């Protein structure tokens with residue numbers, strides 16, 4: 001039997017309909033700005049998120065890096081969560097490639113950084129300090145929707161202090177579907193937003209960065225510098241456009257599947273299930289349960305990641321029947 005792959009929502013296969021859209025895509029050389037499918041995608045995602053312009057990039061990592069480098073100069077710094085993707089999971093790219101100093105700060109259980117902590121870490125204009133230029137937030141964070149009141153307050157603080165704001169919205173549409181708040185409203189308080197097509201939306205490759213026309217012009221130059229100027233990229237952009245058209249509302253199914261998985265694991269001794277808000281479920285194991293558990297589950301046909309804290313991610317290629325089967329396997333092996 002085919003394993004149930006709950007390691008990540010990046011493992012999805014393009015559907016036959018998506019592949020058909022890719023095969024039919026009109027393409028051109030996007031470095032010359034000639035690819036109609038890329039241009040259409042960029043216009044669509046900019047409009048969906050209420051910004052002037054967008055840039056199609058190969059990965060979310062490159063999208064965030066283009067944003068950080070477009071907001072910050074060499075010797076500037078950005079305020080970011082200690083566990084945020086743009087700080088912890090991107091190879092230190094902002095520092096290595098952008099000469100941008102991160103100012104990581106602790107996050108609360110809901111993913112927020114305390115306003116007092118943000119304010120206390122904005123450096124005065126003094127030759128001793130890096131120039132604090134940017135606040136970077138993430139939504140969803142660990143599958144949780146960042147509270148909208150918090151986003152309003154944090155971005156207002158940033159603006160008052162003269163900082164730009166960036167949202168790593170790799171799973172922005174999960175946040176929108178789970179909260180009922182339109183994506184455009186989630187994006188509104190930010191100067192720039194990055195979204196991934198290759199996660200829950202089910203495209204094989206690609207992310208987009210959105211912002212003002214002037215900001216995206218700077219990011220466009222950086223994308224070229226970082227090696228992200230792709231040629232007949234419309235084949236990929238067509239998959240992303242297809243995903244925006246067909247795969248947003250269905251994220252609710254992934255969220256329901258994550259909840260069903262959580263409910264199915266209730267009542268196991270030494271197993272603590274964090275109630276999922278979107279498509280990511282964390283399960284904490286008592287130490288005596290943890291040894292070799294990922295390998296045992298793999299042997300039984302369920303793939304996940306983690307150690308004491310297992311992570312299960314639902315997506316397009318996991319059905320409710322798969323979830324029922326996964327529950328049975330997990331109840332036997334946890």
Ligand SMILES: *Cc1c(COP(=O)(O)O)cnc(C)c1O
Pocket residue numbers: 058059060061062064085086138168170171196198199207
């Ligand atoms: C996946 C992800 C990214 C970027 O991922 P790539 O693998 O580079 O496309 C950025 N931020 C968050 C929160 C992510 O989950």
